[in-house]
Amino acid sequence: MTLQRIAITPAMVRGAVELEETGRGLLPHRLPRWARRQIPDRFMVQTSAESAGVRLALRTAADVIELDVQARRIADDAEAPMPPSVYELTERGAVVATAAVPVGSRFVFTFDRPYGEVAPGPDATARFTGLGTGTERDLELWLPYYDAVELLELRADAPVAAQPDSGALRWAHHGSSISHGYRADTTTGTWPAVAALRAGVHLTNLAFSGNAMLDPFTARTLRDTPADLITLKIGINLVNGDVMRMRAFRPAVDGFLDTIREGHPATPIVLVSPIWCAPVETAAGPTIQDPDRAEEWSIAGGTEADVLTGHLSLQAIRTELAAIVDRRQDDDHRLHYLDGLSLYGEQDAAATPLPDNLHPGPDVQRLIGERFADRVLIEFTPELQRSST
Incomplete structure (x- = not known):
C-alpha cells in the first residue's frame, strides 16, 4: 500500500x-x-x-x-x-x-x-x-x-x-514531575491528560519535572500563553531542593501571580497546593534517598524544628498559599485556591501508597486526574467562567 x-x-x-x-x-x-x-x-x-x-x-x-x-x-x-x-x-x-x-x-x-x-x-x-x-x-x-x-x-x-478549533476551554497548567507525569505508564495516563480528556478541554501542560521553582521565565511564558483557565500546582519542588525560605516564598508567589496577571487580567487562576507526601508533611526538605533501602525511596533531609526557623514543609506551604489567595482575593475575585489534599490525601496514601514515597504511580495519576476534572474542570470552571463575564 x-x-x-x-x-x-x-x-x-x-x-x-x-x-x-x-x-x-x-x-x-x-x-x-x-x-x-x-x-x-x-x-x-x-x-x-x-x-x-x-x-x-x-x-x-x-x-x-x-x-x-x-x-x-x-x-x-x-x-x-x-x-x-x-x-x-x-x-x-x-x-x-x-x-x-x-x-x-x-x-x-x-x-x-x-x-x-x-x-x-x-x-x-x-x-x-x-x-x-x-x-x-x-x-x-x-x-x-x-x-x-x-x-x-x-x-x-x-x-x-x-482539526478545526472546537471552541473548547483552553487550560494551561504548571507543576512539578507529578504534573509532568513521572511514573505514569503513558501520556494519556498522566493526570493532566486524564483530566483534559475527561472534561473535553484543550490542555497546554507547562509542568517541568523537578523544576516548578517559581521561575520568572515560567511566569512570563504563562503570561503570554492563550488560556481560559490557568492552574498552578506549587510547592513540592521547593521542598525537594530546600531552595527557599518562607521569607522568599511569600513574595515569590505574589510576583509569579503578578506576572501572569499582566497578560491575563481576567482569566481564572487556581492555585493548587501539594498533594500528600508523608516525609515532608511537617518536616523540612530536602527530600533525599533513604540510604538503608536499595530501591528508590524518599525521606526528609530536614526536621520539624527547621520549619520553625523558616524552612518549608508541605503543611507550611499549604497554609501560606491559602493565606496568599485569601489576601489577594480582595482585589482579584478570579483567583482561587484548591487544597492538594482533596486530590490525594492521607487516607488515599494509606489505601494507595506512592511507590517511591514521593511520586504517584499510574493508579494515583488517574485518580488525581479524575478528581481534578470533576472538581475543577467540570464543576468549578463554569463558575469561574460566569464570574469573568
Whole structure:
C-alpha cells in the first residue's frame, strides 16, 4: 500500500508554545526560545523539552497513519536497554490505538554526572493501522511525555487535515514531575491528560519535572500563553531542593501571580497546593534517598524544628498559599485556591501508597486526574467562567 505524504502544519500541533523549524521537520517546545536560553541547569534542558501534553489534532478517514520522529529520552547511560516509547491515538477522549516505538537518541544524565551529553540515535516510526471507518473522524496523536520529539514526516492512506478549533476551554497548567507525569505508564495516563480528556478541554501542560521553582521565565511564558483557565500546582519542588525560605516564598508567589496577571487580567487562576507526601508533611526538605533501602525511596533531609526557623514543609506551604489567595482575593475575585489534599490525601496514601514515597504511580495519576476534572474542570470552571463575564 502506498501512503501519501502529509504536510505537518502548525495548526495540527497542540500543547506546545513554540514550534521550531529544524530543517528536517518541526520541533515542539513548551518554553519559548528566549526562556530556554535562561534555563539554569542541564536537567531542565531535557525535562522542559519533553512532550508532556503535546499532540497532533487530525481530521481524517485514514485506515493507516505513520509518523516519523527523532526522539530523545533521558537515560543513565548511552547503552542500557530501555522500554519503547508509546504513542497514542485518542478519539472523543478515549484511546483507540497505540504504537510502541524504539528509543532514538539519549540525553545521558545523572545527578552525580550532570553533564547532559546527547548520544545520537536513529529515527523511528509510529505506525497505526486498522483505523478507518470510511468516514472522517477527529483524532489526537499524543507524543510520549518522557521524550523530546522532533516531528519529521506524516503519512496516511487518505487525506489528513488539522482539526478545526472546537471552541473548547483552553487550560494551561504548571507543576512539578507529578504534573509532568513521572511514573505514569503513558501520556494519556498522566493526570493532566486524564483530566483534559475527561472534561473535553484543550490542555497546554507547562509542568517541568523537578523544576516548578517559581521561575520568572515560567511566569512570563504563562503570561503570554492563550488560556481560559490557568492552574498552578506549587510547592513540592521547593521542598525537594530546600531552595527557599518562607521569607522568599511569600513574595515569590505574589510576583509569579503578578506576572501572569499582566497578560491575563481576567482569566481564572487556581492555585493548587501539594498533594500528600508523608516525609515532608511537617518536616523540612530536602527530600533525599533513604540510604538503608536499595530501591528508590524518599525521606526528609530536614526536621520539624527547621520549619520553625523558616524552612518549608508541605503543611507550611499549604497554609501560606491559602493565606496568599485569601489576601489577594480582595482585589482579584478570579483567583482561587484548591487544597492538594482533596486530590490525594492521607487516607488515599494509606489505601494507595506512592511507590517511591514521593511520586504517584499510574493508579494515583488517574485518580488525581479524575478528581481534578470533576472538581475543577467540570464543576468549578463554569463558575469561574460566569464570574469573568
